[in-house]
Amino acid sequence: MPEIGEVARVVHFLRKHCANKVISTIQVQEDNIVYGKVGTSATAFQKAFTGKKILDAKQQGKYFWLEMEGKQHPVMHLGMTGWVRFRNDTTTHYYGSKNDKNEPQEWPPRFWKFILQLDNDSNQEVAFVDARRLARIRVVEAEAKDLRNTTPLKENGPDPVIDKDILTEAWLEEKLKSKKVPVKALMLDQANISGIGNWVADEILYQARIHPEQYSYTFSSAQISALHKAMMEVCGTAVEVLSDSSRFPETWLMRYRWDKGKKDKNVLPNGDKIVHLKVGGRTSAIVPRVQKKTGKVAEDVESADEVSEGAADSQEEPTPKKTKAQPKTTKSKKTETTTKDEVAKEDSKPKRTRTTKRRAESDEEDGGSAVKEEEAEDTKPGKKRQTKKSQADTKKAAKSKVEDAPAEEGSRRRSGRLSGKGV
Structure with a gap:
């Protein structure tokens, strides 16, 4: 996603190619999401800016705008x-091909939402x-x-580059102490700070030697100072070089973090391993050797320090530790608590193995005689399915025995069930 540095690149080229020029014509494509989700339409956009002069281009975090003559922008x-x-410039994209200058540009570009023609010059066209x-x-x-005091800009936090007088170390400390969230989640929330996205947050935290999962309110003054310094330097450099990664410092994580899933690739020049994990729903790149946890962390995320060597090599999110399950114990308890009435109702079900096992355990001291007797019974014909007559006779016999000895009801019923097997 374009972040503070990439948006600065857009603003730079808008200022370069559009400032002090008049929008002679506007082509639009109606889109009820891109325009409609924020309460406008392509037609309204076209009507508002056709024939208007562009004075400047500006930015706050991930938002940018054209400053126009008049009161609509x-x-x-x-x-x-x-x-x-830009039709007359193919070098504007931050990850453009090295051969962009020699390649013919498709125009209009795919997926365009509006195209501005400037000063009636077809070669000076700008497409979103x-x-x-x-x-x-x-x-x-x-x-x-007054634009920055208007929605949506007023709902966003200060920009680390243009609002240095607001985003001071003291301001950052107060913000961190007022929240109870992982520090990376706080940094990604644009209501707190404008312009910081995934890779910028990871770079800041790496440079500050801070773990992204640690709660924001747990940091010492020294750690907050390091975080503030890293934030100013990383955001300032990204904007200054217009997000041209070839101009980033050699010590930046940004240069080495993109080989997720490639074995033996996610390492820094000094050999430190880069591990990926999820924080606040976003994949984070960290270096466990230097980014240690020094305070409380969210309980539902696993530390990258605990990731096994194999998981680190595959760059998969570590599997949460499993609690000890006891399926066998549960099953055993269920069997033991089965009522005698339920046992009687199961007469017609051929659960031979379980019965034989219980009989074998109970008669083990007798030299296994019960097992031999039951195995012999299992060879008799009619074992697998009882007829209605045999079932009736079995129940009748069981009832008779119960009436003769009510004090031993449980054992008699069980005995009657087993004796009925040979009928």
Whole structure:
């Protein structure tokens, strides 16, 4: 997903190619998700900005907007796969091919949502694209200077790059102490801090030597200081180099974290192993040797420090430790508590093996005579299925014996059941 650095790249090229130019025409494709989910439409977007001049492009975290003349401005979010493409520039994407400059560009690009033509020049066209339709395009009405005090920007936390005067070490400490969530989950919540996504959070936590599962309120002042320093440096560098990974420091985890599932690949140059686990529903890359837990963690997640060597090699999420199950004990108790009446009702069911086993255990001291007698009975014809007449005779005999000796009802009924087997 495009994060603070990738969005800074979009803003850079929008400013470069669009600032101080007039939108002469707008092509739109109606989309009731990309536009409709945030209360506007492609038609409303087209009507609002056709013929208007673009003054600037700006950003707050993962949101960006075009500052227009007048009181209406397009505020956009790239979602998972959204991007902005330029007809006269093929180098704008952060993971573009090395041969982009020599490859003809498809235009209009696939999955476009709107195309702006600038200054009546067909070569100066800008397209917003999104394959998965998780991006959002809004028309926000406000003075340009008040945009950040308007929905959706006002619901988001401070940006680590443009709001350094707000996101101070003291502010971060207060925020961490006020929550009881894994620190990574807190960082990913845009209501707390704008612009930090999955890879940026992992990089910050690695640089600060902090485990992502540890609860936010458990950190010492020294750890919070390290976290704040790493946050400022990682976000600042990502924005400064426009998310060009070739310009990231060699010491960054970002350079080595993408080989999940490839054996012997997830290692740093110094040999430290990179392990993947899930925190807050997101896959996290950590280095267990340096990212140790020093406080409480969520009970429903397993530590990467406890991941076996095999699990680490496969890069699969570690299986939670199983509680000791006792299926055999349960089954045994159920058998032992079966009532004698229930035993009588099971006369017609050929549970020969279980009965033989119980008889063998009870008569073991007699040299196994009961087992031999029962095995002999098992060879007699008519063993597997009793006729209605034989069943009636068996029940009659059992009833007669019970009436003769009511004090031994349980044992007589059991004896009658077994004696009926040979009928």
